[in-house]
Amino acid sequence: MIEERPGEPGYLPSPELAPEAGSDAPAKTRRTTARRWFADVAVLLGLAGVAITQPLLDLLGSNPTFFVAGHYESHQIVLFAVVVAVVPAATVFLLTTLASLPWRRLAPLFHGLGVGIFASLFGLALCTTLRVDGVVYVVPVVVGLGVVAAVVENRSGIVRQFLAYLALGNLAFVVLFLTSSPTAELLAAPAVAGQQGTVTVPPLAGPVVVVVLDEFPVTAIMRGDGTINDARYPNLARLAEQSTWFRNAASESRTTYVSAPTILSGVRSGHGRLPILDEHPRNYFTLFGDRYPVNRYELVTDMCPSDVCEPPPPSPTRQLLDDASVVYAHRVLPPDLRDGLPAIDTGWGNFDADVAGATSASGAPPTTERPGPMAEVEQKPEGELGGTNQLSAFRRQIGLIDGDPSVNFVHIVPPHHPYNLTPWGDGLLPATRMPDESKGGPTLPAPDDPAYDFLFRQIYPLQAMQIGAVDALVGDMLDHLEATGAWDDSLVVVMSDHGIDMTAPGFTRREDDTNTDELFRIPLFIKAPGQAEGAVDDQAASTVDVLPSIIDLLDIEADWNLEGHSLFDGSEPTIERHVQTDVDAALALAAAHEEQFPTGDDWVALAAVGEGEDLVGNPVRAFDTGTDSRLRWTMDDADVLDDLSVAHDQVPYIMEGTVDGSDERPPELVVAVNGTIAGTIGGYLPSDDGWRFSGYIAPFFEDGHNDVVAYEVERTGDTITLHPLVT
Numbered sequence: 001m002i003e004e005r006p007g008e009p010g011y012l013p014s015p016e017l018a019p020e021a022g023s024d025a026p027a028k029t030r031r032t033t034a035r036r037w038f039a040d041v042a043v044l045l046g047l048a049g050v051a052i053t054q055p056l057l058d059l060l061g062s063n064p065t066f067f068v069a070g071h072y073e074s075h076q077i078v079l080f081a082v083v084v085a086v087v088p089a090a091t092v093f094l095l096t097t098l099a100s101l102p103w104r105r106l107a108p109l110f111h112g113l114g115v116g117i118f119a120s121l122f123g124l125a126l127c128t129t130l131r132v133d134g135v136v137y138v139v140p141v142v143v144g145l146g147v148v149a150a151v152v153e154n155r156s157g158i159v160r161q162f163l164a165y166l167a168l169g170n171l172a173f174v175v176l177f178l179t180s181s182p183t184a185e186l187l188a189a190p191a192v193a194g195q196q197g198t199v200t201v202p203p204l205a206g207p208v209v210v211v212v213l214d215e216f217p218v219t220a221i222m223r224g225d226g227t228i229n230d231a232r233y234p235n236l237a238r239l240a241e242q243s244t245w246f247r248n249a250a251s252e253s254r255t256t257y258v259s260a261p262t263i264l265s266g267v268r269s270g271h272g273r274l275p276i277l278d279e280h281p282r283n284y285f286t287l288f289g290d291r292y293p294v295n296r297y298e299l300v301t302d303m304c305p306s307d308v309c310e311p312p313p314p315s316p317t318r319q320l321l322d323d324a325s326v327v328y329a330h331r332v333l334p335p336d337l338r339d340g341l342p343a344i345d346t347g348w349g350n351f352d353a354d355v356a357g358a359t360s361a362s363g364a365p366p367t368t369e370r371p372g373p374m375a376e377v378e379q380k381p382e383g384e385l386g387g388t389n390q391l392s393a394f395r396r397q398i399g400l401i402d403g404d405p406s407v408n409f410v411h412i413v414p415p416h417h418p419y420n421l422t423p424w425g426d427g428l429l430p431a432t433r434m435p436d437e438s439k440g441g442p443t444l445p446a447p448d449d450p451a452y453d454f455l456f457r458q459i460y461p462l463q464a465m466q467i468g469a470v471d472a473l474v475g476d477m478l479d480h481l482e483a484t485g486a487w488d489d490s491l492v493v494v495m496s497d498h499g500i501d502m503t504a505p506g507f508t509r510r511e512d513d514t515n516t517d518e519l520f521r522i523p524l525f526i527k528a529p530g531q532a533e534g535a536v537d538d539q540a541a542s543t544v545d546v547l548p549s550i551i552d553l554l555d556i557e558a559d560w561n562l563e564g565h566s567l568f569d570g571s572e573p574t575i576e577r578h579v580q581t582d583v584d585a586a587l588a589l590a591a592a593h594e595e596q597f598p599t600g601d602d603w604v605a606l607a608a609v610g611e612g613e614d615l616v617g618n619p620v621r622a623f624d625t626g627t628d629s630r631l632r633w634t635m636d637d638a639d640v641l642d643d644l645s646v647a648h649d650q651v652p653y654i655m656e657g658t659v660d661g662s663d664e665r666p667p668e669l670v671v672a673v674n675g676t677i678a679g680t681i682g683g684y685l686p687s688d689d690g691w692r693f694s695g696y697i698a699p700f701f702e703d704g705h706n707d708v709v710a711y712e713v714e715r716t717g718d719t720i721t722l723h724p725l726v727t
Contacts, residue, residue: 039164040111041093043153046166047118048089053173055125056084056328061181064274065257069300070315070323074187078178080320085174092117112150115163119149124332133334185274200557201288204405205529206489208550210284211477212263212409213470214256215416215509217499218249218523220467223601224591226583231602232468235475236523239494241534243527246567248583249541250520251498252575254509257300259497259543260411264303266547266562268575275301282560284547285309288407295400296409297393390414391421391473398477403485414473415466417500419459422652423468445685447505450665454610454683454694456504457596458654461606461696463502465652491529491553493546496522503592517585520578526567528553538583541567544575603652607679607698612670612713615677616698620709620722629712629723631661633669634689641673641706653697655681659725660690669693669725672709673700681710 060066067077092114100107123145127138152159178184221233226247230237252268253259261269265280273279277286285294285304294309302312330338390412397410414421445452474494481487499522501508501515511519524541526549544564551558552566565571579585594601599608599616608616615623635641635657659666659681668682681695711722 037093037097039160040097040114041089042164042167043111043160044089044093044114044118045086045170046163046168047115047122047149048092049085049166049170049173051118051121051125052088052328053085053170055331056324057081057173057177057181059327059331060324061177061183064181064183064186065300066323066327067183067186067320068257068275068302070320071302071312072186072317072320073314076314076317076320077183077186079317080324081174081177083321084324085170089118089170108154112154115153116146116150120146121332124334127334128332133336135334135336138334182274185278186276188278197282197559198557199287199289199559201291202555204292204554206403206486206491207401207406207408207481208288208491208554209401209408209477209481210263210410210493210546210550211495212260212411213415213494213496213523214411214413215498215500216467216470216496216523217502217518218247218496218521219499219518219586219589219593220463220502221523222247222586222590224587224594226587226590229601231600232464233471235471235478236525238478239474239525239527240536243492243494243525243531244535244537244567246524246526246537246539246541247586248538249495249522249524249543250577250579251496251522251543252520252578253543254498254511254519256497260299260301261303263495263497263543263546264301264409266544266551266560266564268544268563275303277303277305282558284409284550285407287547287551287556287558293404293406294408295397295406297397297411298409299411299413301411388421391469394473395476398480401481401484401486411497415463415470417463417466419462419466421469422465423472451683451685453504454668456507457609458683458694458696459507460502460593460596461652462654464603464606488532489529490527491550492527493525493550495524495543495546497543498522503589517579518589521586521589526553528568537567539567540573540577540581542573542575542577545573604698607652607696609696610680610682611668612677612680615670615713615720616679618677620672620675620677620711624719624721626714626721626723629661629725631659631666631669631712631725633660633693633710633725633727634658635708635710635727638708641701641708643704644701644706645703652699653701655679655693655695655697657681657693658687658690659684659693662691666691666693667712669695669710669712670722671695671697672707672711673697674702674707676700677711 072080096110096114097107100110120142123142124138127133127141132138132141153163154160178187221228221236223229228237228240228245251259252262257275258269261273261275261280261283264284265282267280267282269275269280277283280303283303285296285308288294288308290308294304296304296309298304298312391414394410394412397408400406401408444455478487481490481492498509499519501518503515503518506515506518508515509519522543524546526546542564544562545567546564548562548564549567550556552569563575565574597605597608597613599605599613604617608614635655637656641653655671659669665684668680670677670680672678678700679695679697681693683694684691686692710725712725714721714723
């Protein structure tokens with residue numbers, strides 16, 4: 001039993017109640033203090049177990065891909081579990097104990113503070129689990145629970161004893177994580193010897209290259225007539241001219257950690273299987289064995305044997321702890337308190353029981369869906385997964401390819417959101433960003449808000465620019481393979497793992513009856529060795545067909561039972577896809593996107609939306625200029641366009657700011673840059689300073705100073721009059 005004291009369980013007796021002086025008095029005092037400290041530690045460990053250990057280890061224990069993506073070793077996973085279980089409680093105990101040493105009578109107060117901290121964290125986790133996410137409700141619950149727990153623990157010996165026994169639960173959470181969770185499988189030694197079967201690989205004439213892109217719907221690069229938009233994506237069009245474009249290709253999963261091993265193995269993976277060699281011993285890498293050099297860049301898989309590929313260096317344990325702390329914060333904090341947290345939407349995981357898919361442009365789940373408690377922690381924090389680092393990783397891997405036979409695999413995050421890349425540089429202008437309240441931009445309102453349609457349409461141009469950055473990478477790859485003489489004899493696959501729903505009110509990867517085509521349809525280009533002319537093939541293709549097609553094109557003999565089939569031997573599919581058999585649905589989606597930007601298919605056309613779309617691209621002098629508008633406007637980050645570097649003169653721009661001078665929602669406005677109407681602004685959301693606006697501006701920029709003017713548009717018959725806004 002844990003020792004109680006009158007009124008204050010576990011507290012060192014005051015001098016008047018202390019044992020009388022004697023030879024054993026100091027020893028008794030030390031024993032009493034030790035027992036109190038032991039009880040305090042047990043209480044804090046118990047509370048930390050339910051507040052931190054259980055939520056975090058349960059979450060990550062169910063998501064082994066979190067550890068696979070970081071290439072963490074077994075000892076790092078074990079150490080991580082121990083640190084999570086012990087360090088928070090130990091830290092709080094040391095701090096509260098040291099603080100109480102000068103004021104021993106205040107020891108219960110300092111200990112109660114520690115109890116209150118962990119009780120409050122438990123309250124946060126509980127509120128999130130119960131989907132109580134409004135700060136106005138969460139804060140009173142959390143604070144009240146912390147205070148009540150501290151008071152009751154201090155006054156009730158039974159409660160204190162119960163909390164101390166919870167320390168055993170903390171230990172149990174660690175044991176379950178290391179022995180029974182899906183992550184525990186990563187701690188077992190791989191056993192794949194002898195599972196490769198019989199494989200005969202004729203001599204390769206050139207390199208084999210498989211490139212997997214992420215969250216890339218094929219409809220994003222198609223015109224309504226089914227052709228590739230070569231005005232925006234010239235290199236993807238160039239690739240199609242020299243390869244077979246499977247325009248009717250689809251993924252077998254909307255999640256990366258399932259789709260990637262499916263591509264590599266030719267067998268549909270599942271949510272219960274890990275993307276590791278032990279579970280997929282027959283795959284793209286083991287097909288070739290150690291016959292040829294292997295250059296691989298795996299993000300969410302670890303499927304190349306260590307005797308073939310040099311194991312990637314594990315991420316440091318510090319990174320694991322940092323990433324886990326961010327995931328924990330997203331797990332327990334209500335949405336309004338997550339602003340400023342690092343993004344966790346460029347990696348992979350299954351942190352929702354229903355795999356939450358992409359978040360909305362604001363960083364929160366789409367307003368049309370009720371998010372589960374894990375909806376914001378689907379993915380891993382950025383490190384090397386950041387967009388610019390991914391561009392560098394791709395170029396580095398492609399640079400390893402020469403004219404000799406080799407086996408190559410590159411899987412990168414782009415064009416996965418968040419959208420912050422362009423074809424013309426490593427990043428956007430400082431003010432160029434997709435709507436994101438954590439960065440100062442607007443958040444998407446509810447779909448029935450008058451601003452919703454205008455703001456939602458801004459996502460598509462930003463995705464287009466991100467795909468443009470990928471298009472530039474494809475061009476670099478083609479140039480390199482041609483320069484090294486490897487192109488003619490190479491086998492090249494360029495594809496995506498899955499798509500994303502870009503139709504309002506979507507921007508999601510949650511599947512429903514209306515969005516499967518855009519979720520699952522993907523670009524798939526396969527260039528066979530010796531192929532010189534392009535072809536478009538509309539047969540039903542799948543991610544599971546990639547490896548069988550590679551086997552067929554290279555005349556490899558393998559006694560493997562694959563679910564997919566070769567796309568080049570005339571055989572029929574053996575599985576049923578998630579999408580319709582024909583390609584018509586993809587063409588219809590591409591046409592629908594094209595109709596949103598009716599003035600053309602170049603970059604300028606993406607800025608021509610809303611009431612002023614017909615004016616974009618025309619000089620201001622082509623219209624009448626009237627009196628000043630009654631409205632006033634202020635542009636955010638105006639200094640960027642006041643002194644612009646020539647390196648960014650082609651980069652489109654998301655312009656944000658405030659319009660005031662009207663109690664009612666202002667009309668949509670047009671903005672001219674250096675005398676040419678460059679876009680429209682609208683999507684108004686109320687603010688303390690007036691109405692917040694946002695708008696996509698076409699790149700009519702000049703080096704140095706840029707003259708930017710907003711106009712209210714008056715239409716009288718065929719006459720258009722522009723009324724300038726004052727600043």
